[in-house]
Amino acid sequence: QVLMVQSGAEVRKPGASVNVSCKASGYAFSDYYIHWVRQAPGQGPEWMGRINPNSGGTNYAQKFQGRITVTRDTSITTTYLEVISLRFDDSALYYCARDAIVGAPGDYFDQWGQGTLVTVSS
Amino acid sequence: SNELTQPPSVSVSPGQTARITCSGDALAKQYVYWYQQKPGQAPVLVIYKDNERPSGIPVRISGSSSGTTVTLSIIAVQAGDEADYYCQSADSSGSVVFGGGTKLTVL
Numbered sequence: 001q002v003l004m005v006q007s008g009a010e011v012r013k014p015g016a017s018v019n020v021s022c023k024a025s026g027y028a029f030s031d032y033y034i035h036w037v038r039q040a041p042g043q044g045p046e047w048m049g050r051i052n053p054n055s056g057g058t059n060y061a062q063k064f065q066g067r068i069t070v071t072r073d074t075s076i077t078t079t080y081l082e083v084i085s086l087r088f089d090d091s092a093l094y095y096c097a098r099d100a101i102v103g104a105p106g107d108y109f110d111q112w113g114q115g116t117l118v119t120v121s122s
Numbered sequence: 123s124n125e126l127t128q129p130p131s132v133s134v135s136p137g138q139t140a141r142i143t144c145s146g147d148a149l150a151k152q153y154v155y156w157y158q159q160k161p162g163q164a165p166v167l168v169i170y171k172d173n174e175r176p177s178g179i180p181v182r183i184s185g186s187s188s189g190t191t192v193t194l195s196i197i198a199v200q201a202g203d204e205a206d207y208y209c210q211s212a213d214s215s216g217s218v219v220f221g222g223g224t225k226l227t228v229l
Contacts, residue, residue: 044221045208047217061218100167107218114164
């Protein structure tokens, strides 16, 4: 059974940074790209970026370039999203999602984590 | 433009057919994917590559494509189909884009 288990809710002040983790199990971790998608309250999903778990290579949405970093630790099958310089409008539910295609970025998602709520508040 | 446009809401009575559209220039060249999201849950993939169903998705749910508009159809709608539905594709730069979502209400 494929599982993507994310870290718990976080509260940060504006200007701070946050790190969200996503532990994958039940499949060959290196075979599937991992994506990060966020969803603000009452809004649609917004794609942030992807990581190749084999090489560690990343691609980010232009909107988030310079403000997010996605990494992975293959030894513990965990992917991380760091967001810096947090703003009030970064408050959202952050999801990790597994790419549906083996070995290449098919860029659609067949397994999702449960989501991590990040609240930016002064 | 890399935007995907969906109607904010669609309402149907039980047993009727719901049709949810998604429009965007990118759809003429890129596949579209559809997700169902119920309150408090993560999205679930219900259609991939315009009209393919993942295993476990009922045949009542289907997808079709015509030019720059794609349609998600749900026949014999049930109360359990009430959810938000999002289309998703990719733009020419390799970024993933989502539609704004359609709330399906079963009257």
